[in-house]
Amino acid sequence: MADVLDQQYQVLLTSSPLQRVGAFALASLAGVPHPDQLTVDLFKSAVDKMTRHLLATAEVAKSADPGGFWLGASYMLWPNSKMNPTARGKQLPDQRRQLIREWRDWRGLPEPAAWPAVPCAYCDRPACKWFGKVDIPLGASVEHRNTTAPGHEGTPLCYSCVASLWAFPYGASLSGGRAAVIHSWDDAFLAPVTRLAVKRTLAKAQALPVKTKAQPLWYARELAVLEAARSYDRRIHSGVELIVLSNSNKEQFLRVQEMGQPIAEWLRSTTTRTDRRAGYRVLVAAQASKTVPGEAFLAKRAFSDPAAVLHRTAAHLLGRVSAEGVLPAEAPGLAPLVYSYCIEVLNMDEKDVARIKDLASRLAALLGQDSRPGPFGGFMRANAKGGDLYGWFRSQSVQWLLKTRPKDMPRTLLPVEDYRLLFDDERAWSHRRLLVFAVMEALVEAGWQPKGSAEELEDIADVAESLVDEETN
Structure with missing residues (x-):
């Protein structure tokens, strides 16, 4: 007994x-x-x-x-x-x-x-x-x-x-009439996350109530999960769930979101790997909107739309070209983050990413022969929504044959395998966004900058916005 x-x-x-x-x-x-x-x-x-x-x-x-x-x-x-x-x-x-x-x-x-x-x-x-x-x-x-x-x-x-x-509830964040819990089937991760939550809850329970005007905290709960993943010092072996609930008589509420294991582990790597730490703040800045801080939006997209992280990064860099008249110098520093994200999170094949980078090198060699912003902007417009990227490649393939090109580059601008990546693959839209980034990276590394008036650069801002889906706050 x-x-x-x-x-x-x-x-x-x-x-x-x-x-x-x-x-x-x-x-x-x-x-x-x-x-x-x-x-x-x-x-x-x-x-x-x-x-x-x-x-x-x-x-x-x-x-x-x-x-x-x-x-x-x-x-x-x-x-x-x-x-x-x-x-x-x-x-x-x-x-x-x-x-x-x-x-x-x-x-x-x-x-x-x-x-x-x-x-x-x-x-x-x-x-x-x-x-x-x-x-x-x-x-x-x-x-x-x-x-x-x-x-x-x-x-x-x-x-x-x-x-x-x-x-x-001790392992939760209690605010706004709801309890938010971070859960994972990876016990080694769940243990310290819960331990920290208990510490914070006990401190909050002992603190004197303070009446302050609440400031809007965009995606604060999702951001807490991002911070937990980035602060963890071991490999994350499972996805991370955000569970928000209320058991009150006024509102029975339950919402469960999951951050997949690949993106949780990738986020952790942005603090543990030196080649990724440097570009993290730039990537975060690229996610921001007029009202939502970049890291909060990154956290939100990590749950709901991981592909949007890549799209927003490319659009942000292109918007900088229009606003500042120069290609952002930090593009090459972002490369380890962007390429690793595509492979580890978006599940792109490493060989496909390498093909896109090779194609970007050829496009940079082609576009870099003209210092005017027009050809560069033409490529970006063709790659935007409603643009005719295939038509652009058909016309530029002729120029590639006629113009002087590096001796080590092939005669074909767009091989069949690359065509399939951009037009026939289920990830074609993300492949195109990656190509936009890779072209800017290659142009910066080649020392190319657009030389033109502000008016000639104005429409690039509109192109930048068309590179991403409409997204509300």
């Missing part, structure tokens, strides 16, 4: 992201790196710590008062629980404490004879009780039993799994 009871205090990682985050949060509260290291005593001490945090709200009248952090969070996480009943304003502090202990104290665990004789819905060990919305984020109320199997009075859970669900 002692073994059966001890199992209720031993945490197992399950297939539930929230339970997993909560398990690592419990470990952090107990001062150990991994849930596997939670002994029965350490588990109980972590639950006691969470219970003390709730008990401290017994003296608080309103959630906005000092010490009201967990009371405020309870309306979003545990509506209609024993710490926030409708009659709470009429209760004495001692009454509030008594109700919280009844709800959360591990000493109130039912005797095995009173258990429901069904397995835990998460870990398949014996469940100790039926649970519902009060304890399970986005779970059904135990009053609505048409959502459960016949004879089930809610969702059966063991004590360690429900305690993990109680703990998950």
Whole structure:
């Protein structure tokens, strides 16, 4: 019997992201790196710590008062629980404490004879009780039993799994009436991310409430995931999920986004590899809009549209040509980032990238024979939406044969294999954007700059905008 009871205090990682985050949060509260290291005593001490945090709200009248952090969070996480009943304003502090202990104290665990004789819905060990919305984020109320199997009075859970669900908010960012959680199936990554979140949540809970006018933070939650990936010091082996939810009675909300493993690992490499660190800030600047900072937009695109990162980078550099009258000198420094992104994130074949770079060298040799911005702008216009890139290549192939060209370059400007990359491949649009970047890089390395009036460069700005899809903030 002692073994059966001890199992209720031993945490197992399950297939539930929230339970997993909560398990690592419990470990952090107990001062150990991994849930596997939670002994029965350490588990109980972590639950006691969470219970003390709730008990401290017994003296608080309103959630906005000092010490009201967990009371405020309870309306979003545990509506209609024993710490926030409708009659709470009429209760004495001692009454509030008594109700919280009844709800959360591990000493109130039912005797095995009173258990429901069904397995835990998460870990398949014996469940100790039926649970519902009060304890399970986005779970059904135990009053609505048409959502459960016949004879089930809610969702059966063991004590360690429900305690993990109680703990998950410590591993989350609680703001704006919602909880945002970073999760990954890579435990080595999840552990430090959750540990940092617990540290921040505890600090926020202890801080005095400050009334300030909120400033708009574009894609702040996505940005937090980007920062977590870039600050990690080991290889990331799995994708990273951003889970945002609310369990309140006013709003049941759940949104799950995933940053794929390739882009998460690539982002990490921008801090660990010296050849990529230098160009990161330039890449970030290229992602910005008039209202959204570049790193925030990079984070957003990492989740929703990874190809847009390449498109925006090419458009940004081209826009600089129009605004400043020169090709950006930092284009070659961006090359390790751009080419690695295409191969590692956009899954372009390394040989295809090499072909595009070779084609860009030929185009740079062709365009570089004329210092006027017209030929350069003509290529960019042909590559834009509505442009006739194929027609441009047909006409320029003749010029390539007639004009002086480097002896080591072939007579054919656009071989069949390159044609397929730009016009027949499923990644043709991204291949063309990469070609735009590669041509600018090759021209900068050759020392070419457009020599013309501001008027001659004006329309390049319009071309730059046409290189990317319309994107709202």
